[in-house]
Amino acid sequence: MRGAEPGQRVMFSYVDLEQRVPGDHPLRAIQALVEPVLPELSPRFAALYAESGRPSIPPEQLLRALLLQVLYTVRSERQLMEQLDYNLLFRWFVGLGMDAPVWHPTTFSKNRDRLLAGQIAEAFFAGVLRQAGSRALLSHEHFTVDGTLLEAWASQKSFRPPDAPTSGNDDDPGNPTVSFRGQRRSNATHRSVTDPEARLAKKGVGKEAKLSYQASVLLENRHGLVVATAVSAPSGTAEVEQAIELGATQAPRAGRRTLGADKGYDQRSFITGLRGLGWTPHLAQGPASILDGRTTRHAGYATSQQRRKRVEESFGWGKTVGLLRKLRHRGRELIDWIFTFTMAAYNLVRLRTLIGVGVGT
Structure with a gap:
């Protein structure tokens, strides 16, 4: 029998978010590893915020959202906020209710940068390792x-001598026409104006050099x-x-x-x-x-x-x-933070797999 499409949408839902996430979903295993680490970070979180003023994004939710961005390859904070708005799985993992408002992408980015000052990525990475150590997996x-x-995150066009003019007679200043033919470009004489800490390097002989x-x-x-x-x-x-x-x-x-x-x-x-x-x-x-x-x-x-x-x-x-x-x-300090946090996410995926097959349990 052919089902009829309902003509009116249901206004209220009585199914809890917890019930919508399958019991064997991979994120449940990762959540079980992440949650014991977050209370350990609470003193570090407290040191980053004032005791009075307008409440910020809860740092625990911020960290969970950043973890989702890595695990699900979400390319930008704006896309992450879009996913949080309508993706019930993301809301469940972060700890947002069905009707909770989603943060503005700029607000999210500003709060993320605050975590950089507290070395939160290093502490989170160490906390994940303690989870592995407690199971004798190290x-x-x-x-x-x-x-x-x-x-x-810098183009070859941004790599130029420090005394070079910042702009020239070009019909498109945002994407100027640049020719490198005949130029000797090296880290000793050139710097990227976009990311001055990046350096020109290549993986091997005959490979393309990139910032x-x-x-x-x-x-x-x-x-x-x-x-x-x-x-x-x-x-x-x-x-x-x-x-x-x-x-x-x-x-x-x-x-x-x-x-x-x-x-x-x-x-x-x-x-x-x-x-x-x-x-x-x-x-x-x-x-x-x-x-x-x-x-x-x-x-x-x-x-x-x-x-x-x-x-x-x-x-x-x-x-x-x-x-x-x-x-x-951009910037070595932020790249270091991102790289450490990404490797912590990699460890979580490895731990989920190991525990799933009965290793360390």
Whole structure:
């Protein structure tokens, strides 16, 4: 029998938001991991706000909304607010009622920037790691490090000498016609007027140079969770320097640790610095490697070389899902915040998967 389309819409709904979200929805597992972390951040939140005045967006809801933006690849705050207006799943996760008004995108962005001052991303990242640690999902002995370039939100046209005129005789000042033919463009002589902290860099020989930031992660090898992050301006040594910096973030322990990495890290200065921290380098050997059989003969070396490939999964997820392929913010400090928060979201997805198959329960 053909169903008849109702002629009048129902004005009232008596179904709770909680009932509309399926019990096995992936966001429920992520919510169960996020909610214990938020009370730990309450003292940090309190320090960011005045005791009197007009109430702001609750920081807990702000953080949940930012998490949705990463998990669902929502390209802008304006689109996120649009989704929050009519997407019941988003409203449920953030904690907004059916009739609660949605914030203006500008208000949301201003409140998000406030979280930058309180190092909330770092604290949230650490809280997620504590969730993993409480389930014995973290390795404290075996790690992998790697870096990637994040394309900055700045065009090649913005990369020019500091003393160059800001505008010329062009019929379109907003998008001027620029020719780079015959010019030598380098970080020593040029800066982006859009994002002065970005630097021109390329992934390898023969690759296109783009304005970028250098980002690195330290990954534990047991379940592929990111345990530390770093962002800086790219240079010939930035990736190696970040690896040493990330290694130093781990608390000292009695036994030695191993660190897997690709052959780009097979440098004498890096190996010396790593051993000075009490780490054993399990690096892929380059043409003139100083690693010998004393390191490579052990079964653990082969295991590290196998497990180190997992680090690419975090970068792949971050760039494909987490909006890191082309940055939407400017300035190293904000990029560092966004990158750390995105890796925290990646860890949540990994934890949801691990717990879902019975690991760490």
